[in-house]
Amino acid sequence: MTRSNKSVLIIGGSGFVGAQAAQALRKLYPDVPITLGGRDLKKAEAVAATLGEADAAVIDLDRRDLGLGAERQFSAIAMFVKDHTLNSMRYAQDKGAAYVGVSTGVYEMGPEVALFTHRPHASAILMNSTWLAGATLLPALHFAKAFDEVESITLSAVLDPRDMGGPAASADFDRLLMAAPQTSYLKDGKWTWTTDADKKRIVRMSDGVELPATPYSPFDLLSLSAVTAAKNLRFDLALGQPDEKSPDIVAEIIIDIDGGKDGKPHKARHVLSHPQGQAPVTAAGIAVAIERLAGLDGRAPPAPGLYFPDQLIAPEHMMARLKQFGMRIDA
The missing domain is CATH 3.30.360.10 (Dihydrodipicolinate Reductase; domain 2)
Structure with a gap:
């Protein structure tokens, strides 16, 4: 499959929440190419088959290239599991792909910040380890x-x-x-x-x-x-x-x-x-993050930088998307 410059990689995309995030992204953008990455290729391929315009790949977090090789290109990478090696973030920087992570504690953010500050012009890094990916x-x-x-x-x-x-x-x-x-x-x-x-x-x-x-x-x-x-x-x-x-x-x-x-x-x-x-809410939050990072919403993707969700996503837009995916909001 030929991947476009709007292609998205979801690591952990065949997991319980990751698969729902891929489905949410597909609902919003029927044509965007999606690669589901994980340790179990058959499981990832099974989820990819339900999406259309999607494929699967084995991810090796112990390798700087994640085992994907040099030819793959992505506009955005979403990380659904804790990457203690930070090779997923390094890979995003190497490729100039925007990156969003959701599994880092406040007391664990130092290594990610350090990696960004040493390569501040490589790519956009969205630190989205908020509750349910910005939905709070x-x-x-x-x-x-x-x-x-x-x-x-x-x-x-x-x-x-x-x-x-x-x-x-x-x-x-x-x-x-x-x-x-x-x-x-x-x-x-x-x-x-x-x-x-x-x-x-x-x-x-x-x-x-x-x-x-x-x-x-x-x-x-x-x-x-x-x-x-x-x-x-x-x-x-x-x-x-x-x-x-x-x-x-x-x-x-x-x-x-x-x-x-x-x-x-x-x-x-x-x-x-x-x-x-929580799963469909988190999935919607990540889909909104990806649409902004990859410029799927028709606006230019964000410049390289270190961001929190509120610096890229308007609160009103997130509220509308959450309602679209079934969130009940007592306002």
Whole structure:
């Protein structure tokens, strides 16, 4: 198959969420060539066969060329698994392809930043290890626009225990939540680490159910701090209690904002949910990232640089795409 300059490589594209991201991209852009990369060629080929205008390739993260050879060219590369070698990012830089990753913790970002700063003109690097690939950060920024001044933003996510994804996603969950002994957050204008007392919090879902939550530090907090200048930012993650009789998967994003509007104190709570859980939301977020990185939306691809999602994607565009893929937004 001859690959065009709009061709996209999705590493982990035959996995639980990666395959849905490929399907979401195909829904938005029926003709864009897609390569699904993974360790199991037959599995990747099976997913590719359902997409059309797609092929599959074995990826070897221990090799700088990923085992793809010199002839392959891509406009954008999406990385769905944790690449401890960073060869996927090096490959993107070598090819001048835009790159988006989704599995890096805040405490792990140093090597990626260092790799970019040593080759700042190689390609566009989107650091999208936000909750559900921008599906929390961008709506939060959208809702924050209704405030004249933002004092605090608390993000809460409820994940169904049945909705952990495949083995790679489960490994990411264990690493990001269990490996770091403490979690960073913004308190009274200062970045700090959680104490045992800070960790005790209850999340109240839209149906009134209350769940114990664990502090978490996705990249969302970094962008929210830079854009809103809020003095208090935190993110809490709770595992929902599934109703075995319900076909719906428990998956909610709760955005609480406290600040001022028209000279008066103002508060707002917004709830986003999807009846099929986190996977289609993450898939939609990555599809939106790829359409911008590859210039599929008709605009020029971004120049080489290091970006967070809000620097490339308009919050209103993400909101529209999320609704298109079934997200329920209580606004």
